[in-house]
Amino acid sequence: MTESIESLMARRDRVLGPGASLFYSTPVHLVRGDGVWLYDGDGRRYLDMYNNVPVVGHCNPRVVEAMTRQASTHTTHSRYLDGMILDYAERLVALHADPIERVIFACSGTEANEIAMQMARVVTGGTGFICTDATYHGTSLLVRSLTDAPRRGRPDVHAIPFPQRYRPLVEGVSDDELVDAYLAEVQAAIDDFAAEGVRLAGIILCSLLANEGLPDVPPGALRKITDLVRAAGGMVIMDEVQSGYCRSGQWWGYDVMDVVPDITTMGKPMGNGLPLAACAGRADLVEAYRMRTRYFNTFAGTPLQAAVGMAVIDEIESRGLAAQATDVGAYLHAEIDTIVADVPCVGDVRSVGLFLGIEWVHDRAGKAPDAAGAVAMADRLKDGGILVSNAGAFNNVLKIRPPLVFERQHADHFLDVFRDAVREL
Numbered sequence: 001m002t003e004s005i006e007s008l009m010a011r012r013d014r015v016l017g018p019g020a021s022l023f024y025s026t027p028v029h030l031v032r033g034d035g036v037w038l039y040d041g042d043g044r045r046y047l048d049m050y051n052n053v054p055v056v057g058h059c060n061p062r063v064v065e066a067m068t069r070q071a072s073t074h075t076t077h078s079r080y081l082d083g084m085i086l087d088y089a090e091r092l093v094a095l096h097a098d099p100i101e102r103v104i105f106a107c108s109g110t111e112a113n114e115i116a117m118q119m120a121r122v123v124t125g126g127t128g129f130i131c132t133d134a135t136y137h138g139t140s141l142l143v144r145s146l147t148d149a150p151r152r153g154r155p156d157v158h159a160i161p162f163p164q165r166y167r168p169l170v171e172g173v174s175d176d177e178l179v180d181a182y183l184a185e186v187q188a189a190i191d192d193f194a195a196e197g198v199r200l201a202g203i204i205l206c207s208l209l210a211n212e213g214l215p216d217v218p219p220g221a222l223r224k225i226t227d228l229v230r231a232a233g234g235m236v237i238m239d240e241v242q243s244g245y246c247r248s249g250q251w252w253g254y255d256v257m258d259v260v261p262d263i264t265t266m267g268k269p270m271g272n273g274l275p276l277a278a279c280a281g282r283a284d285l286v287e288a289y290r291m292r293t294r295y296f297n298t299f300a301g302t303p304l305q306a307a308v309g310m311a312v313i314d315e316i317e318s319r320g321l322a323a324q325a326t327d328v329g330a331y332l333h334a335e336i337d338t339i340v341a342d343v344p345c346v347g348d349v350r351s352v353g354l355f356l357g358i359e360w361v362h363d364r365a366g367k368a369p370d371a372a373g374a375v376a377m378a379d380r381l382k383d384g385g386i387l388v389s390n391a392g393a394f395n396n397v398l399k400i401r402p403p404l405v406f407e408r409q410h411a412d413h414f415l416d417v418f419r420d421a422v423r424e425l
Contacts, residue, residue, distance in 0.1 A: 055403055076302060084303050161185055201234060266278045
C-alpha cells in the first residue's frame with residue numbers, strides 16, 4: 001500500500017526540518033520516470049514540463065548504460081590520470097565559443113558560479129559584481145549575495161534592472177533608446193563602485209535571464225551591456241545552467257544573445273541527474289585561478305562524471321535534439337498564443353527554443369502581476385497530469401522547460417489539458 005501524502009510530509013518535516021520547499025498545494029509523490037513522463041505511487045502519469053535536469057529524458061537508456069558501465073569499472077576522485085576525463089573536457093570545450101579553452105569541473109551550478117566569481121576576482125583584483133535585480137545563481141555565501149540584491153546597498157554587489165520590453169525601464173521609446181536606458185544603469189553601477197573605492201570584478205548573467213522570467217530582451221542589449229563592463233575592466237560571466245545544452249535551440253544561450261563570455265558556467269543538464277557542473281573560460285583566466293587557489297573537488301572531474309557527460313552529449317547530437325527544441329518550442333508557443341488570445345489574465349507568452357514563459361496578470365492592460373493566479377494554474381495543470389511551476393521577478397510566470405526529448409505529440413497532450421484549464425477560468 002502506498003504511503004499517504006500526509007504521512008510522507010510529516011516524516012519529511014521530522015527528518016529534514018519544516019520549511020524544505022515543495023511544489024504544489026498538494027505535493028506529488030513520484031516513484032519512477034521514463035522519458036518525458038513521471039509516475040506517482042498510485043501509478044498516475046504526469047507529463048514533466050519543468051525539469052531540465054534529465055535533459056535527454058528520465059532514465060535515458062544511453063545514460064544509464066554509461067553510468068552502470070563506469071560504476072562497474074572504477075570510480076575514483078580526480079587526482080589520478082584518466083583519459084576519459086580529458087576526452088570529455090576536450091569535447092565540452094570544443095562546443096563553446098573560441099575564447100573558451102579550459103574547464104574546471106564541479107558538482108553543482110552553485111559551485112561552478114562560485115568558481116567563476118572567484119576566478120574573476122583573482123584575475124581582476126576586484127571584488128565588485130554587477131547582476132540583475134531578479135537573478136538567482138546559487139546558494140553559497142558568495143553566490144547567494146547576488147539574490148535579491150538591491151540596485152545599491154551591498155558592498156560588493158550592485159544590481160541593475162533586467163532588460164525587457166514587457167515592463168520596460170522607459171515606456172514609449174525605440175529599442176535603441178531602451179537599450180541606452182539600461183546601459184545608463186550599468187554605467188551608474190560601475191561609477192558607484194569607483195566612487196566607493198571598489199574595483200570591478202565583473203558581471204554575471206543568465207544568458208536567457210531565466211529566473212527573471214525569460215523576458216523579451218531588446219536586441220543587442222546583453223552584448224552592449226557586457227561590452228560596457230569589459231571596457232571597464234570587468235570579466236563577463238555567462239551562466240548557462242538553465243540556458244545551455246540546446247535549451248534555446250543552440251548549444252548556448254549566449255549564442256542567441258550574441259555575447260562572447262570570458263567565463264561560462266554549466267550545471268544540471270550535463271549529467272542528466274548525476275551531479276555534474278563546470279566552469280570554463282579563457283586559458284589565462286583558468287590557469288591564474290588554478291595557480292592561486294589550487295582548487296580541488298573530490299567528486300568533480302571523475303571517470304563516472306565523464307562517462308555520463310559524454311553519453312548526454314552523444315544523445316543530444318545523435319537525436320538532433322537542438323533542432324527538435326527549436327521546432328517543438330515554436331509549435332508550442334504558436335498554439336498557446338491561440339489558446340490565450342482572449343484570456344485577460346495572460347499578459348504575455350515568451351519563448352526561446354524549448355523554454356517558455358506565460359506571464360499571469362490581473363488584467364492584460366494594467367499588467368499587474370498575479371502570482372497567486374500563476375500558482376493556481378500550476379496546481380490545476382498538476383491535477384490534469386502536467387507538471388510546471390511559477391517563477392520570474394514577481395513569481396507570476398508559468399515556467400515551461402521540459403526535457404529535450406519532448407515531441408509534438410507531447411505538446412499536443414499538454415495543449416489539450418492547458419486549453420481545458422484555461423476554460424475553467
